[in-house]
Amino acid sequence: MDFNNQKPIFLQIYDLILERILNHELIENSRIASVREMASTMLVNPNTVQRAYSELQAKGILIQQRGIGYFVAAEAQTLALNIRKDEFIRVQLPIFLHQMQTLGISWEELQLLSRNPAL
Numbered sequence: 001m002d003f004n005n006q007k008p009i010f011l012q013i014y015d016l017i018l019e020r021i022l023n024h025e026l027i028e029n030s031r032i033a034s035v036r037e038m039a040s041t042m043l044v045n046p047n048t049v050q051r052a053y054s055e056l057q058a059k060g061i062l063i064q065q066r067g068i069g070y071f072v073a074a075e076a077q078t079l080a081l082n083i084r085k086d087e088f089i090r091v092q093l094p095i096f097l098h099q100m101q102t103l104g105i106s107w108e109e110l111q112l113l114s115r116n117p118a119l
Contacts, residue, residue, distance in 0.1 A: 001042050009044055013052035021061065021080045026072050032062070034069050059083065 001016065003009050020026040032038075035053060039046040053070055056062040061076045061083075073079070100110065 010048045010051040010055070013038070013042065013044070013049060014055050017052065017056060018061070018080045018083060021072060021076050022084065024077075026076075028072050028074050028076050030072050031068075032070050032072060 001012070003012050007015075017026065017032070021028075026032060033041065035046050035049045038049045042049070053062055053064075057064055057070075060073055060079050062070045063073050064070050099105075
């Protein structure tokens with residue numbers, strides 16, 4: 001994985017796992033790679049992966065079973081979707097609305113474009 005400098009690496013790993021859950025690449029109740037396996041695959045320090053996993057565990061996305069490993073929680077799909085929606089509403093939507101206003105795009109134009117993106 002190529003990491004960017006805009007965001008801490010542990011948050012990029014956190015985002016990657018959320019995306020994999022939303023894309024059904026990681027299935028609820030399934031075991032995920034251990035901290036060491038993930039760190040080795042991503043070529044990062046295990047502490048970085050542990051931080052991402054801990055954050056996901058705190059949000060209820062992952063469950064740790066002592067001595068066995070981390071598992072995707074039964075409600076992870078719903079939780080991940082809610083996290084992404086909240087991020088979109090807090091971060092991306094205000095930027096989008098500001099751009100609409102700056103460019104003079106009306107709600108009617110937006111509705112028309114949403115029905116026919118080729119316009």
